Each structure stands twice: as C-alpha cells, then as structure tokens.
Amino acid sequence: QVQLVESGGGLVQAGDSLRLSCAASGRTVSNYVMGWFRQAPGKEREFVASISRSGGTTYYADSVKGRFTISRDNAKNTVYLQMNSLKPEDTAVYYCAADRSPVQIARSARDFDYWGQGTQVTVSS
Numbered sequence: 001q002v003q004l005v006e007s008g009g010g011l012v013q014a015g016d017s018l019r020l021s022c023a024a025s026g027r028t029v030s031n032y033v034m035g036w037f038r039q040a041p042g043k044e045r046e047f048v049a050s051i052s053r054s055g056g057t058t059y060y061a062d063s064v065k066g067r068f069t070i071s072r073d074n075a076k077n078t079v080y081l082q083m084n085s086l087k088p089e090d091t092a093v094y095y096c097a098a099d100r101s102p103v104q105i106a107r108s109a110r111d112f113d114y115w116g117q118g119t120q121v122t123v124s125s
Helices: none
Strands: 001-009 010-013 018-025 031-041 045-052 059-060 068-073 078-082 092-099 118-123
Touching: 010 018, 010 031, 018 031, 018 118, 031 068, 031 078, 045 068, 045 078, 059 068
Parallel strands: 010 118
Antiparallel strands: 001 018, 018 078, 031 045, 031 092, 045 059, 068 078, 092 118
C-alpha cells in the first residue's frame, strides 16, 4: 500500500498563497487517482480537488475553483495543491488521499483508500 505525508501548511494572511505537497512512499503514486480534502473544526471533511493518474483530468470544489490548482509529478511521487487568494474560510486541516480503484477520477471521500495525517492551514483576516 502507499503511505502519504503532507507538508507545506502554515499560518498566512488573507490573499496570500501556499503550496501543499503530498509525498508518497511504498508504491508509485502513478497507480492512484489522487485527491485533496479538508476539514475545519466542527465540520465534515470536504472534497477540495482531485487529479487523474496521468494528470490530464482535474476536478475542483466550487469553493476553490479558480483559486486552487492540483498537480502531480509522478517521477517525484508527489502531488501538489497550489492555493492562491486564500480566504479565512479556507482554514482547515488539509488531507491528501489516494484512490486505487480503476476510475478516471473521484471526488467522494469514501472512494479514497489511503490518507495522510494532514497539514494545518490557517488563514487570518
């Protein structure tokens, strides 16, 4: 199975940018559809973005469309989430996830099989 480790979170001001990374080990990340989710205190975990195995197809939550970009570098076994124009409502723990099923792309948390430990993103107003 694959192990996932997120990094790149931190405390920023509204309007700033951050890039999250998800480093995979154990198996090559190219075997998986990859996704990012987030969970704010007291709220359900929600979908943010996902990317197909080749990187040719991406899908975004409406709340982040146009501000966030998911990408992957299969040679580096890493997936990224570039977050621009951050808002206080983006504050959450961000999780990387991997889906091993033979689908092109996925967006539901129940579709993903492996999860990282999360990285905190805090956006101050």
